[in-house]
Amino acid sequence: MSNAARTPEELLEAFQEAMLNRDADAFAALFCEGGRLEFPFAGLSFVGREAIRARADETWDSSPLRAQSFRQTSSKRASDGCVVAEYQLQGTAGSVVRPFSVSGVLVLEARHGEILSLREYLDPEALAEARRHAVGSARSLLSDYYQAMLLKSADALADLYAEDSVHEFGFATPGRPQKLFGREAVRAAYRQGWASHPLDIARIENEFVMDGADAELVTAQWRAQATVRATGKRVSLTGLLVLRVRGGYIVHTRDFMDAVGIDQALGRLPFAEHEAQAADEEPPLGVPTSAPDASGLKSAMPPVRQPRH
Numbered sequence: 001m002s003n004a005a006r007t008p009e010e011l012l013e014a015f016q017e018a019m020l021n022r023d024a025d026a027f028a029a030l031f032c033e034g035g036r037l038e039f040p041f042a043g044l045s046f047v048g049r050e051a052i053r054a055r056a057d058e059t060w061d062s063s064p065l066r067a068q069s070f071r072q073t074s075s076k077r078a079s080d081g082c083v084v085a086e087y088q089l090q091g092t093a094g095s096v097v098r099p100f101s102v103s104g105v106l107v108l109e110a111r112h113g114e115i116l117s118l119r120e121y122l123d124p125e126a127l128a129e130a131r132r133h134a135v136g137s138a139r140s141l142l143s144d145y146y147q148a149m150l151l152k153s154a155d156a157l158a159d160l161y162a163e164d165s166v167h168e169f170g171f172a173t174p175g176r177p178q179k180l181f182g183r184e185a186v187r188a189a190y191r192q193g194w195a196s197h198p199l200d201i202a203r204i205e206n207e208f209v210m211d212g213a214d215a216e217l218v219t220a221q222w223r224a225q226a227t228v229r230a231t232g233k234r235v236s237l238t239g240l241l242v243l244r245v246r247g248g249y250i251v252h253t254r255d256f257m258d259a260v261g262i263d264q265a266l267g268r269l270p271f272a273e274h275e276a277q278a279a280d281e282e283p284p285l286g287v288p289t290s291a292p293d294a295s296g297l298k299s300a301m302p303p304v305r306q307p308r309h
Contacts, residue, residue, distance in 0.1 A: 008083040008110040009075070015108070015118070016070040022060040028053030032114040041124055065100065065130055067091040083108045089122075093130050100130035138218035138245040139209070145241065145250075146204045146222065152194040158187035162249040170240070170256040198266055199226040199235070207238065216244050228266060235265035 006014065011030055018027035028049045031037070037046045037055065046055045068091040075085040085106045093100045102123055109117040129140075141160055148157035161167070167180040167189075180186050207221035224237045238261065242254040 006110075006113045008077060008081050008108055011110055011113075011115055012075070012083055012085060012106065012108055015106075015115075016072075018056075020067055020070060024053050024057035024060060027056045030115050031118070032111065032116055035115050036117045038117070038119045039122075040119060041121055065091060065093050081110045083110070100126075102126040102130055138211070138216060138243055141245050141250055142209070142218055142220055142241065142243060145243070149204060149224070150201050152197055152201070154187050154189075154191035154194055157190055158183050160250050161186050161253075162246070162251045165249070165251050165253070167253045167255060170254050171259065173257070173259045198229050199237075200229055201226045216246055218243050218245075226265075231267075233265075233267075237261055237265060 014030055015027065018024075018030070031049050031052055034048060035052065037052045038044065046052050067089055069089075071088045071090065073086045073088060075083060077083045083106075085108070087104055087106065089102045089104060091100060103126065104120060104122040106121075107117075107119040108115060144160055145157065148154075148160070161183040163183050164181075165183060165186070167186050169176060169178055172178060180189050202225045204222050204224045207223050209218065209220045211218055219240070219242045221238065221240050224239075226235050226237060227233065228235060238258055240256040242256075243250055244252040
């Protein structure tokens with residue numbers, strides 16, 4: 001269909017198609033020779049087909065955001081041919097393929113079947129959040145970490161980690177190794193630990209979040225509201241996480257857990273279960289205490305006993 005035959009609504013539809021296909025030539029061809037593309041919130045303006053094509057080409061080549069759907073929620077047309085459309089832009093962000101959703105408003109002015117002016121207003125907070133997710137920022141990975149805890153999904157948690165990452169437990173706990181080396185060690189440890197976990201977590205909230213001196217680091221104290229599965233008792237637990245993120249994945253975690261608080265919430269003496277298991281020479285629940293050696297046998301890590309007072 002030639003531009004001369006296109007209504008403003010059809011031009012809007014063609015704009016969506018060009019954007020989803022990342023077709024800069026088709027996008028620029030919708031504008032008249034002196035057409036204008038503006039992003040008022042960003043203070044950017046491009047005049048003329050060539051400038052518009054160059055902008056679209058550069059943006060779509062370099063942007064980590066990949067739009068997959070353009071859902072129009074409302075559209076109004078004025079008598080002068082101006083169309084105002086509200087929409088929801090959805091897609092994926094970055095190589096780790098996290099979903100994003102950004103709302104926006106388009107104001108399109110048409111003349112003789114071509115776009116005279118197109119102004120786009122995108123939700124700046126949602127757009128900034130999508131871009132943070134695209135690079136796997138420390139804060140976005142912290143949110144993903146909490147979600148994995150809520151679901152008690154070892155796979156969801158492990159997939160946040162780099163292949164050669166380290167998960168370090170800041171406090172020594174009987175029957176648990178001090179460090180887990182690598183993504184698959186995290187997966188195996190939490191798959192075992194969460195398999196028959198006695199708590200159902202309802203929600204996790206931040207007590208505080210503090211960004212590090214560099215963008216790779218975030219420190220957060222969390223509080224979980226949970227229910228003891230056996231009794232229905234409601235309990236509150238807390239912990240501290242220090243995450244270092246690089247290339248969209250966690251490379252190092254320092255995990256400080258209130259083990260005494262967990263035992264108290266479950267109505268048992270601190271570390272009693274671990275000490276009883278150690279006496280029977282059985283591995284404790286939670287994180288595995290042994291790993292296969294070169295012969296395929298398991299070399300046990302002796303549990304740490306706490307002094308009695």
